[in-house]
Amino acid sequence: MKITVELTYAMGKALGANRFEVENATTVADVIEKTKARFGDKAAEFEKLTKIATVAVNGVLMSYRKGKKTKLTDGDVISFVKAAAGG
């Protein structure tokens, strides 16, 4: 099962990757753990950046589903979201 992960621009810049896939993750928590592991020695930085961002599953914030326990299916997109204002 493949899940696409999209980081915020700032995360991607700090960690060296913006959009990638993780395999065999069945929940949001799995994805976060696998992403942390992917970044190895930068895991602490990743964790720090996630404190001002939340997670969306296919565009829907995880808080409107089952939080980190939200179950995933093949092809889902997990995005880290930061509030912003545009025009």
Place this chain on the structure above:
Amino acid sequence: MMKGYAGRTLEVDMAARTFVFKPLDEDQARLYIGGKGYGTRLLYDRTEAGIDPLGPDNPLIFATGPLNGSVAPQSNRFAVVCKSPLTGGIGNAACGGSFAYGMKRAGIDVLVLLNRSNTPVRLEIDGDAGNVRFIDAADLWGKGTYETQEILGKKKYHAVIGPAGENLVLYAGIVSNERIAGRTGVGAVMGSKKLKAITVSGSRKLEMDDPDAFKEYTKWVRGMFKEHPVLGESLKRFGTAGIVGTTQARNIIPTKNFQRGNFDQAMQVSGEYMEDHELVGVKSSCIHCPVTCGRDVEVEGVGRVKGPEYETVALMGPNLEIGDLKKVSKWNYLADDFGMDTISLGAVLSFAMELHERGDLDAGIRFGDPSGISDLIGDIAHRRGLGDDLAEGVMRMSRKYGGHDFAMHVKGLELSAYDPRGSYAQGVEYATTNRGGCHVQGASMYLESVGPLTINPQNLKLKADIPVVQQNLACAINSMVLCIFTTYGMIPKFVHEMNPDSFAHKALSFALENSGSLFMKSQQLKGKPMLWWEKWLTYITGEPLSGGHLQEIGGRVFNLERMYNLREGVGADTDTLPPRMLNEPTFKGMTSGHPLGQLLPRYYKNRGWSPEGIPTAKTLEKLQVHV
């Protein structure tokens, strides 16, 4: 006359080449403030139903408000009001730059242009001398907005059109510096009058009721803005395109003519990417504005110009499946120089691409392929070949070529770059906003799907309430005339700094989402001025105005616009969304689109309208909307 106003309007007859200064109507200024509100009142009263928007009977009204001419941040904007040639209903657009400041220096609150000239002309208005010169503009006709302003002198205050306005492109705008009154085709109305440019000058100073209090308070506001995460940080660093990552993550960035809400190359057109790769400065800001959301980029063969903002990068980037910021910057420059709205332009291009893909039109442009777009933008501005059809906008194109189901407009105005299927209140706002499918006549999405304190944007709670409050607020803001971005400061710094998954943040969001009718009632309370625009109005005019007062004034403006639309045949049947938005799901598990039908009845009720969407006599009387 209340302080803050120059106290006079200038009416110019473009056919007779005469002009007259008249006193500003103080009673109407109390009811409508100025800007869009005052302009709409004038338009309603001075025109017959059914006039040709591009004919001599459509007045073009430039209107300022009492905050213009001051050094209050984000306060130098003017409103343009007329009948829209694009929608056939109310036409209006607001613009930054420096022209509003120039009008107030010239001692003119409102400028009304009547009839039309037979030959190209420009106006030079000397407010101090009380004189208007009509100057032949044949030498400027055909020139872009950059060159025109360069020739007229960069240190003066101008409002100009480019070739798009001259050639009556239905979404042409009016430009001041590098800002544009873009929406609803106000530039085409200026072009129909053969008016290339207006230059204003004068040395009048703004009089205030309490200048010391204004000065001290404004100093505090500037400091607060400087520390604010949106006004002092993200808009300053990334411009409005700093929101790309958020709309992408929330699955609401228009992609492939709104077929999807997510584009894998979206971050390559983001404000952060712009900062890292394209930004050469932030010079292009509106006069006296400390936010400086404008970006400067380098366009090959042109030089340093204003960069694209969010709507442009979204509608000409992901919406065309283009992830190349250099290309988008160039198209943005072309649109600015030709003087046309990039939102409508992006939507027209994506509509043509989809028609092409379906074999309904040999448009010569394809999703994901930038070739041919620059030339086509020039063809639109000059109405050459297929460009002549695209200059008519999406609604008219769909009548000619088909594709009604994916023609992305409301009331004829092309949709902005927030997909309402992931932002239900924004969808209600699009459907009901009087000028059509626009995001800055309320910006409901900020409270539900992109801001720091969002609620679930995909249930029905509050989704018919937020738009009413936000539309009223925007009407008041556009009547002062302030920048809508000033409202971003309403959510304080500490909320931005909260962990969005923390209990406190969730509790705040829960309280907002479940506030029910309390939300609307709380906004209508009339008390003391609290927010900065309320205090500025009070210090400048001497008339204490609270948030509740402004909700009432905004509601008055909104209902007058509604009555104008009804008079012009733009009825409740147009309170809808494109069929794609109503029928095609873009979220996993969604079986249909936006649930507008479930929300409109409550919206009408909140407005005090009949179930058929008509303002009741009681509502109009309560708001003192005399029609």
